[in-house]
Amino acid sequence: MDSFLDFEKDISDLNGKIKELRHLVSSGDTNVAEELVRLEASAAQLLRQTYDKLTPWQKAQVARHPERPHFSDYARVLLSEFTPLAGDRTYAEDAAILGGLGRFEGRTVVAIGHEKGEGTEGRVDHNFGMAHPEGYRKAVRLFELADRFGIPVLTFIDTPGAYPGVEAEERGQAEAIARAIETCLGIDVPVISIIIGEGGSGGAIALGVADRILMLGYAIYSVISPEGCASILWRSSERSRDAAEMLRMTSQDMLELGIIDEAVEEPIGGAHRFPEETIELVGRSIGRHLLELEGEGRSSDRRVKRRQKFIDMGTSL
Amino acid sequence: MSWLSNFVRPRIQALVRKRETPENLWLTCDECSQMIFHRDLVANQHVCPHCDHHMRIGPHERFSALFDANSFQRIELPSVVVDPLKFKDEKRYVDRLKENRQQTGEDEAVSVAHGTIDEMPTVIACQNFAFMGGSMGLATGEAMLSAAQLAILQEASLISISATGGARMQEGILSLMQMPRTTIAVTQVREAGLPYISVLTDPTTGGVTASFAMLGDVTIAEPRALIGFAGPRVIENTIRQTLPSGFQRSEYLLDHGMVDMVVPRKELRETLIRLLGMLRRPHSTSSISTIDSTQEGSSS
Ligand SMILES: [Zn+2]
Numbered sequence: 001m002d003s004f005l006d007f008e009k010d011i012s013d014l015n016g017k018i019k020e021l022r023h024l025v026s027s028g029d030t031n032v033a034e035e036l037v038r039l040e041a042s043a044a045q046l047l048r049q050t051y052d053k054l055t056p057w058q059k060a061q062v063a064r065h066p067e068r069p070h071f072s073d074y075a076r077v078l079l080s081e082f083t084p085l086a087g088d089r090t091y092a093e094d095a096a097i098l099g100g101l102g103r104f105e106g107r108t109v110v111a112i113g114h115e116k117g118e119g120t121e122g123r124v125d126h127n128f129g130m131a132h133p134e135g136y137r138k139a140v141r142l143f144e145l146a147d148r149f150g151i152p153v154l155t156f157i158d159t160p161g162a163y164p165g166v167e168a169e170e171r172g173q174a175e176a177i178a179r180a181i182e183t184c185l186g187i188d189v190p191v192i193s194i195i196i197g198e199g200g201s202g203g204a205i206a207l208g209v210a211d212r213i214l215m216l217g218y219a220i221y222s223v224i225s226p227e228g229c230a231s232i233l234w235r236s237s238e239r240s241r242d243a244a245e246m247l248r249m250t251s252q253d254m255l256e257l258g259i260i261d262e263a264v265e266e267p268i269g270g271a272h273r274f275p276e277e278t279i280e281l282v283g284r285s286i287g288r289h290l291l292e293l294e295g296e297g298r299s300s301d302r303r304v305k306r307r308q309k310f311i312d313m314g315t316s317l
Numbered sequence: 318m319s320w321l322s323n324f325v326r327p328r329i330q331a332l333v334r335k336r337e338t339p340e341n342l343w344l345t346c347d348e349c350s351q352m353i354f355h356r357d358l359v360a361n362q363h364v365c366p367h368c369d370h371h372m373r374i375g376p377h378e379r380f381s382a383l384f385d386a387n388s389f390q391r392i393e394l395p396s397v398v399v400d401p402l403k404f405k406d407e408k409r410y411v412d413r414l415k416e417n418r419q420q421t422g423e424d425e426a427v428s429v430a431h432g433t434i435d436e437m438p439t440v441i442a443c444q445n446f447a448f449m450g451g452s453m454g455l456a457t458g459e460a461m462l463s464a465a466q467l468a469i470l471q472e473a474s475l476i477s478i479s480a481t482g483g484a485r486m487q488e489g490i491l492s493l494m495q496m497p498r499t500t501i502a503v504t505q506v507r508e509a510g511l512p513y514i515s516v517l518t519d520p521t522t523g524g525v526t527a528s529f530a531m532l533g534d535v536t537i538a539e540p541r542a543l544i545g546f547a548g549p550r551v552i553e554n555t556i557r558q559t560l561p562s563g564f565q566r567s568e569y570l571l572d573h574g575m576v577d578m579v580v581p582r583k584e585l586r587e588t589l590i591r592l593l594g595m596l597r598r599p600h601s602t603s604s605i606s607t608i609d610s611t612q613e614g615s616s617s
Contacts (some may be wrong), residue, residue: 160362162527164547164555169565170573174526174546181500182532201484201493202527202546209497223484223493223524228551233406233486247489257401259490307504310497311462314455317398 005061011050014043016183028264047269056253057244060226062218063197064160066123067272069279071098071156071198074196077276078283079104085145088137091171096127096163097207099137099142104154105287110146112139112207113116116197129198130163133176136206140176140183142306147187155207156193160225162203177206184209185310188302190293192286194264195219195251196271211306212289213259215251216278217266221259222249228238261289346370362582371539371582373519375421376428376443379478383441383586389432394425397455410487413449421448427460431467435590437597438473440464444480444518446520447573449599451481453525454488455497458498462530465502472570474593475503479530482548483523496528503529512596514589517544517567517576532573535592537585538576 004012021036054062062068075082079102080119099112117126139155146153162173184191184207193210199221215221224232228245231237248256251263264285271278296302342355348370358365362382363372380389404410418424426448431440442464444451461477468475484492506513515533517526519542527546531535538544545565553560563569567579580588 026433069458108445114517162546164552166552166556166558166560166564169547169552172531172573172575175531175575177496177527177531177546178500178531181497181528182504185501185504187496202496202524205493206527207498220489221493223489224486229486242406246402246404246406247486249490254490259494307501310494310501313494313498314398314401314458 003307005058005065007050007054007058011043011046011064014039014046018043024150051268051270055241055245056220056247056250057226057241059218059250060220060244061199062270062272063220065270065272066116066118067275068197069271069275070118071115071158071196071283072118073275074113074156074279074282075100075102075111077279078286079109082111085142086138088134088141090134090137092132092134093123094127094128094132094135094138096131096159097139099139101151104152104283104290107152108149109152109154110142111154111156111213112142113196114159114203114207116158127163129159129201130161131159131206132165132168133173136162136176136180139180139207142185143180143183146189150189152190152192152291153187153210154286155191155193155210157193157199157204157207157221158197159200159203160198161200162206164278177202180206186303190302192289192291192293194282194286195221195260196282200225209307209310211293211302212261214262214264214282214285214289215254215260216264216271216282217251218270219251220249221251221254222247224289257317262263347372355362364582369540369581371519373446373480375445375447376423376430376473379443380428380430380432380441383476383589384434384439385436386431389430389441391428391430392463392467394427394429394456395459397459400487401455401491402487404487404489406487413487413597417448421445423448425456426451426453426485427457429460429467431463431471431473433473434586434593437590437593438471439476439593440468440471440473441476443477443478444525445484446480449485451479451525452483452485452492453481453495453499453523454485454492455495457485457525458495458502460614461502462501465505468506468511469509472509474514474597475506476514476516476589477503477529477533478516478518479521479525480518481523481525483519493524496524499505499525499529500532503532507534512593514592516585518542520544522546522548533615534596536576537588538570538579539585540567540579540581542567544570544576 018039022034026033082102085098099116102111114129115126116122116129191210192212193208194214196216197219226240227237229243230239254260255263264281267274267277343352344355346365349368351367363374400410425446429442503513513534515530515536517538521530521544543565570576571579
């Protein structure tokens with residue numbers, strides 16, 4: 001944990017001191033051991049206090065934290081034999097959306113997710129998780145593969161949105177997203193989606209039509225970024241904090257609005273501090289929901305129910 | 318299906334509302350700045366007679382131009398929860414809604430009517446850019462689902478006419494959920510074996526393009542309409558380059574294989590009649606009578 005968010009400055013200062021003390025203790029200075037215990041306790045308390053009352057805008061910063069675990073991390077830990085499958089068979093391979101076959105708790109699944117990439121180079125390689133049409137068309141190919149073989153689908157959502165570029169438009173960005181939604185509404189296998197970081201607009205919903213929709217505690221899900229919303233409605237990007245409040249984009253909001261089925265609470269301090277613990281919590285939640293869905297057996301009722309879930313959304317608020 | 322109990326009641330208020338533009342008025346074309354006599358503009362379906370600019374029009378004009386004369390009725394759409402997020406920017410969302418209702422005389426950004434086109438039963442869902450930029454919220458989702466149900470019930474074709482900037486931000490995540498909801502609507506029509514034709518007009522962008530508008534059995538664009546996913550300004554700010562000329566216009570989409578055809582407004586009705594006729598009446602009456610007469614001839 002090296003990069004700190006601006007509201008974490010006090011925590012960062014404390015951790016700096018703790019580091020120094022640890023260094024002293026390890027080099028034989030026993031006088032500061034008591035002070036170290038005291039500081040560690042107050043650092044933990046400060047972390048709890050800060051994370052207990054994060055504002056929506058602060059949660060957006062946590063959701064976008066570069067050290068948050070990404071799709072590749074979840075695939076590595078939760079899946080065995082993970083075998084990525086590449087390409088849309090029409091134009092290109094798009095590394096902003098990865099997907100493939102793997103085994104989750106023994107059974108075969110198709111796992112698909114936005115990948116934001118790690119490090120400066122990795123982020124550029126994966127285009128910051130902003131897909132071109134090819135990414136969505138690859139996802140469609142994998143949804144259909146899963147359907148043919150009766151394999152459940154897991155999707156991991158983590159994107160600022162679909163890439164806004166000339167070539168993306170020329171090759172049918174809108175049509176590609178529409179087909180991904182249409183395909184997901186038509187398949188007969190269990191689909192579970194989890195928003196693990198940023199659920200940004202059309203690029204997110206393209207992978208977000210599922211029987212069960214889960215969301216990490218500090219993740220966000222929104223029709224537009226708070227910055228984008230502020231610049232349009234307030235004509236000032238400085239009002240992003242207000243936009244983040246108004247848009248209702250947190251996991252608690254999603255529960256209240258009936259959009260998600262479960263908010264998977266992250267350890268205090270967020271997934272970027274505790275990646276292994278977070279991935280394990282996500283795995284447990286997916287496992288539970290998948291067992292429930294599999295218990296319902298294979299039938300075309302599944303897609304009827306999935307459609308009804310979306311038809312009902314927002315009708316009983 | 319509770320909404321069906323009152324679907325045929327037309328919105329009297331909207332139908333008889335006073336037209337505000339006086340008959341003998343000169344208007345200026347936004348494109349070529351030439352003066353146009355209002356009556357000529359109406360007669361030309363709001364297409365500039367000088368430069369062929371297709372001006373934005375609303376459901377009233379669309380329904381009258383596309384349905385057979387006196388054949389259509391608007392349906393009353395199910396009500397949706399108003400202002401689910403209690404949204405307020407520089408203005409309260411509820412106040413924006415009120416203003417837009419007063420200015421347009423319409424309830425929402427989509428209107429649905431059923432009637433006939435060349436005697437073929439048809440349901441049209443038409444967006445209205447004048448109403449909050451035609452933005453898609455819960456009401457649009459309900460309208461598309463209702464239009465689809467009505468089309469299936471009446472074995473009618475479904476036509477959507479899009480004119481929108483995309484999602485209605487004031488409804489937050491609920492507006493995003495209208496992408497799957499409207500996709501369900503057009504999927505249901507398709508699964509019932511009925512034609513769904515999407516007509517894209519200026520502008521069609523954002524979540525609407527990325528859902529029902531791009532899923533037509535046939536997709537038609539009006540000349541020079543702006544059609545895309547991301548808005549041109551967003552793209553320009555991202556890539557920091559000037560956009561190619563004609564970018565995201567109907568003709569550009571046609572060149573890139575994204576729409577079936579670009580059809581001038583004055584040819585839209587006859588094009589729809591031809592397409593719907595071929596899809597709905599695959600065996601024309603003339604060829605059936607030819608077969609009949611051959612059989613009669615061989616038996617005698
Ligand atoms: Zn003109």
